[in-house]
Amino acid sequence: MKIAIDINDVIRDNMSRFMEVYQKYMDPQFEIKLEDIDSFDQMEVYPFEDRDDLAKFKYVDYPYELYGRAQCCDKMLPYVLNDWTEKTLRDLDEENVPEVMFFSPFEMGLSIQSTFAFLSGNTFRVREVYFPIDSMTIYDRADIVVTAQPSLIENCPEGKVVVKVNKPYNKECKAGYSFDSLMDIIADKDETIIKILEHRI
Numbered sequence: 001m002k003i004a005i006d007i008n009d010v011i012r013d014n015m016s017r018f019m020e021v022y023q024k025y026m027d028p029q030f031e032i033k034l035e036d037i038d039s040f041d042q043m044e045v046y047p048f049e050d051r052d053d054l055a056k057f058k059y060v061d062y063p064y065e066l067y068g069r070a071q072c073c074d075k076m077l078p079y080v081l082n083d084w085t086e087k088t089l090r091d092l093d094e095e096n097v098p099e100v101m102f103f104s105p106f107e108m109g110l111s112i113q114s115t116f117a118f119l120s121g122n123t124f125r126v127r128e129v130y131f132p133i134d135s136m137t138i139y140d141r142a143d144i145v146v147t148a149q150p151s152l153i154e155n156c157p158e159g160k161v162v163v164k165v166n167k168p169y170n171k172e173c174k175a176g177y178s179f180d181s182l183m184d185i186i187a188d189k190d191e192t193i194i195k196i197l198e199h200r201i
Contacts, residue, residue, distance in 0.1 A: 001096075001197055004130070004142035006149060007104040010165045010182050011077065012118060017070035021062050022046055040150050040169045059109045067107070068114035068121075074183045078122045084186045086125070089197075096197045101128035101142065105135035105149065144196060146185065161196055 008014045015034055023030055030046070037045055048054040058066060072078060085100045092098075102124070104115055112131055119129065132138055135152055138145055139160050145152060148165040153173040156162035164175035165182060177192055179185045185193060195201045 001143040002099040002101060002141065003144045003146065003193070004101050004103050004138050005182065006145070006147035006152075006165075007102050007115065007119075009073070009148040009167055010146055011073060011081070011102065011124070012067075012070045012115075013073045014066075014070060015167065017066060018042065018046075021065045022057075025062060025065075026057070035168050037168050038171070059111050063110035064114045064117070066114070067111045068117040070118060072122055073181060077183060078124055080183060080186055082123070082125050088186075088194075092194070092197060098144070098197055099128070100126060101130060102126050103130040103132060103138050103142075105132050105138075107131045144193070146182065163193070 005011060015037060019032065019034065019037075027047075032045065039045055042048070043051060043054055046054075048057065074080075089100065090097055102119070107115060108131075115131075116129070119126075130138065130141060135149060136155060138152065139157050142160075144161045144163065145156070146163045146165065147153065148167045148170055150170045150173050153162050153164050153170060153175050156175075161177070162175055163185065164170065164173060164178040165185075166178055166180050179188070192201070
């Protein structure tokens with residue numbers, strides 16, 4: 001089996017970083033609390049003129065500031081995640097050991113190399129990173145998807161598993177499994193991911 005972990009708001013704290021960069025470079029007077037960001041669509045949260053203006057902000061003017069210099073969702077996440085993928089998951093019976101990949105939808109141009117800089121700078125070790133143009137294609141590559149993205153949560157195909165990471169913008173999305181963070185998934189005393197891999201749930 002293969003586990004795909006969304007970089008955005010699961011590994012990398014996109015929400016906080018986007019707000020910081022917007023306030024610094026676009027409008028220092030703009031204020032919103034993270035818990036009040038109830039839409040995944042940044043056009044509905046930030047006063048960009050149009051989608052071209054938003055794309056220019058993200059992919060031309062400030063991609064490194066947004067994607068390369070963001071913080072991890074938890075400062076210990078690189079160490080804990082590497083340990084989980086290289087030790088805990090590898091200790092399973094051979095037929096249950098999963099491949100682990102990262103993915104990041106909606107990236108293009110300079111944001112891709114900035115994301116690689118983020119992953120390298122935080123010492124993540126993973127063999128595959130995927131930048132889908134159509135985010136739903138992640139389900140063609142993985143059996144278990146860990147994400148905060150509403151459309152991936154709501155449209156999980158039959159036979160696949162989605163694990164929701166809770167964010168203010170996806171609170172209305174229903175999922176069979178949900179956690180507040182990737183750290184919580186890894187530390188889960190019920191070992192939900194392990195049980196899924198071992199076909200015990």
